[in-house]
Amino acid sequence: MASSSSSSSCSSSSEKKITLKSSDGEALNVEKNVALEFEPAKGFLEDNSEEADDEAIVVPLPNVSAAVLSELIPYVKQRLELSAKPVQKKLIKAFDDQFTRHLSDDKLGELMLAANYLGVNYLLDVLCDVTADRIKNKSVEYVREFLGIQNDFTPEEEAELRAQCPWAFEGVDQD
Amino acid sequence: MEDEEKINSERSTKRFKSKTMKNNSFIAPINNLDDGCLMHVFSFLSPIPDRYNTALVCHRWNYLACHPRLWLRVDQSVKDLSEPGVFPDLKTAVSVARFVMSVEVSFLMKQLSSVLEVRTGRYNKSSHKMNNCDVLLVALFQDLVIYFKVELFYTKPLPLDLVIQKYEVGSSKMTGIISQATKFAMQYFVFSNKICYFYTKPQK
Known part of the structure; x- marks a missing residue:
């Protein structure tokens, strides 16, 4: 799923930048292919596709803070690069493990809410799995x-x- | 400025809340998750012991962790087949869940021949109530654990050794396992309905 959207338009669209506006009003520049991984942003871009200049588009994401977004964006970007290549699942898993290992419980919850809102299902699965692991076999x-x-x-x-x-x-x- | 500092210090104390806070008004960060998210988390937990333990944490978790949607359901009376996770018979359910098990159904039917555990609740002597309870059948075979959950009423006091019982099933088919186990349990139970839930996971 992730690879199909990225690989077809990777070379041309990765140059283009989109601006995302977080809940606390901060503007973050991201590559278009990364922005397309976020469902609300994807819908917004489709609705405004007649706009000639992508650079002019500002996508509002009123449910996600800048702090959370700035953690999500590098993750999604690297994850896209990984899944564009014919790499083994092990490598993706190792990458996910590395991303989640040091997350605090609060951060985990914030990221989970954001991943749910943004429709990044592969991340949501990983985060839910980690959360479940933390309460597994506990009283x-x-x-x-x-x-x-x-x-x-x-x-x-x-x-x-x-x-x-x-x-x-x-x-x-x-x- | 002062307000900001106050908020920041509040935030940092919040981080250590888990050990110290016993405040009624306090809402745990994990409970900010919506129901779908929380259920997604629970779906990664196995029925024993985790789902039963999470169910006791608070009312909301009880509702979500025991929610039928966390199980694949076999319900002969079901009319609306478009409902996700509900199947008219066990065979359909298993073949849909096959990707979870990564074992061919026909193969599964032949190989299913190991120990089955029956776990039930205890009869409440003091109230003499007809209690509704789940019977959990745990079947182990190959590298898989299958949990079957059958909802029952129990009317007689149970012998203690039935509470956790293991017995050999022999080489019966999967549907046979349920009927054998339930026949066994029928000495003590009256069926409330014939809905059966099941859940599988790889055995570690």
Whole structure:
């Protein structure tokens, strides 16, 4: 999916720059093929395709901050370059791992929301997988503490739910 | 300027909230995710133990982690076949899910011959209620784990050894496994309906 959109028009469009405007009003210049990976930007560019000069187009992205965008853009750009070549899946995976390894939990959440809004599905999959990995095989208490989630069950409700499936809470990792 | 500093310091304390905050009004960053996103995260978790554990974190997670959409569903009474993840019979469901399993269905049917675990809830003695519960059938074979979830009512107290039970299935077909296991469970259970959910993942 990513490779088909990029490889056909790679040489000509990668020269062209598009301006993205973030939620906090910052303008970021990106290559057109990168911008086309973002669904809202793609739609906007299609609607304004009669505009002769691409440079003049400013695409508003009111749900993404500049900080998040400036992390997303290099990722998408490199990912596009990778998938344009006939590289092994291993390399892409290694690249994804490298990108996600050092992300804080807050950043992970912000990126996930942005990837969801921008329709970058390959990134969304990777991020969701990483988030799931961080709570895999953990106890209920650990997950609540780790993510700072308020327990809104009453003790009775929780006891009842636990009694329904006592085997589900054995053998999880020690915190 | 002062306000800005205040916001910044608030932000930095927020980062360490997970260990310290016990404030009612506090909303965890992960709960800013919309339902679709959060369910996508849960879809990467296996039913035991993770989905049952995440279900107990809070009400919203309970709803999402137990949502039928996280399972492939086999429902004979289903009319609207366009609904995603719902299939009229097990064979169709398996062949659609085949790319997940990367095993041919016919091959699968022959090879399915290993240990099956039945996991159920406990009868609530104090209230003598007819309880609705899931029976989770865990089948292991080759390099795959398949979880079948059947919704049941249970009416009699269960012997403790049924709560986690393993037994040999022999060389029955996949549909046979469900009927054998459920026949076994039928001594203690009355079916609420015949909807069966299943989920597969590669065995590690």
